[in-house]
Amino acid sequence: MDSSAEASSLAQGLRILRLVVDREKRGRQQPGVSQLAAELDMDQGRVSRLAQELCDLGLLERADRGPFLTGPRFFSLAASLNTGWVGAAKPELESLVSALGLRARLSIRDGFRAILLRTSSNDAGLGSFVAPGMVTPVWCTGAGRALLWDHDRSALDQLLHEVNFIGVGGPGAAHSIDEVWDLMARDVPRGYVTSDEEFEHDIVEVAVPLRKTDGAILASLSALGSRAQMGTDAAGVATVLRGAAERLGSLAAS
Structure with missing residues (x-):
C-alpha cells in the first residue's frame, strides 16, 4: 500500500471512530x-474492513455482530494524552x-486545518x-493563524497553494494567500492575532501561539466573543x- 492509500485509510478509520465515539x-x-x-457515505465493504481493524486494535469493540462501541484501547490512549500540558489546559481555560x-x-x-483540542466550559451550548x-x-480563525506564526511567505505559499478560498469563512475572511x-504581517509585529x-x-477572536520549551509552536490559545464582549482592549x-x-508551554517536553 502506498503512502496516499495509507493516509486515506487512516482518515476514513478516524472518521468511523469519531462517529462511534460521538454517538456514545x-x-x-x-x-x-x-x-x-x-x-459517512462510504462503501459498506470498506467500512466493514476498517471497523474490524479498529476492533483488532482495541479502539472499537463489537459483540455478536451487534453495534460498534468504543473500545478499551481508545480510553487508555485518551487517558495517556490527558496529562502534562494537555491536562493542565483545562483549568487554564x-x-x-x-x-x-x-x-x-x-x-x-x-x-491547513486547525483542530479544536479543548474548550472552556462556556464555549458550547445545547x-x-x-x-x-x-x-x-487554519487561515480564517485567530487560533488557526496563531499556528502559522512562524511561517515565512514561501512556507505559507506551500501550505495553502491548493486551498480553495471561495465561500469559506465569514465576511472578514481572507480570500487569497496574499490576504x-x-x-x-499586520499581527506578528504587535505580538498577537486578531480575527474579526x-x-x-x-465574533472577534484574539490568539497567541503556545510554544514548547525549545521554541517550537505546539498549539494556540485563543479567547473569543461578540464585539460587545471583546471590547477594545x-x-x-x-x-x-x-x-x-507560557505556563502550559513550560510543561511541554522539547
Whole structure:
C-alpha cells in the first residue's frame, strides 16, 4: 500500500471512530456497518474492513455482530494524552474565562486545518457545533493563524497553494494567500492575532501561539466573543493569553 492509500485509510478509520465515539457521548443508538456506511457515505465493504481493524486494535469493540462501541484501547490512549500540558489546559481555560469573561480555546494544526483540542466550559451550548475535534480552516480563525506564526511567505505559499478560498469563512475572511500574508504581517509585529468575523459572524477572536520549551509552536490559545464582549482592549486580552501559554508551554517536553 502506498503512502496516499495509507493516509486515506487512516482518515476514513478516524472518521468511523469519531462517529462511534460521538454517538456514545451523546447517548444515541450505536451504529452497525450499514449505518456507518450510510452516515459517512462510504462503501459498506470498506467500512466493514476498517471497523474490524479498529476492533483488532482495541479502539472499537463489537459483540455478536451487534453495534460498534468504543473500545478499551481508545480510553487508555485518551487517558495517556490527558496529562502534562494537555491536562493542565483545562483549568487554564477556565481561568481565562474568569479573567476575561470570554470563551477560550486550545487548538492544534493538521496541515491547513486547525483542530479544536479543548474548550472552556462556556464555549458550547445545547445544539452547538463547537466541540473538541472540530476542524476549521487554519487561515480564517485567530487560533488557526496563531499556528502559522512562524511561517515565512514561501512556507505559507506551500501550505495553502491548493486551498480553495471561495465561500469559506465569514465576511472578514481572507480570500487569497496574499490576504492571509497581509493579516500575518499586520499581527506578528504587535505580538498577537486578531480575527474579526473571519469565521463566525459577530465574533472577534484574539490568539497567541503556545510554544514548547525549545521554541517550537505546539498549539494556540485563543479567547473569543461578540464585539460587545471583546471590547477594545485586544492587547490586554493577549497579555493574559500569553501568560497562560507560557505556563502550559513550560510543561511541554522539547
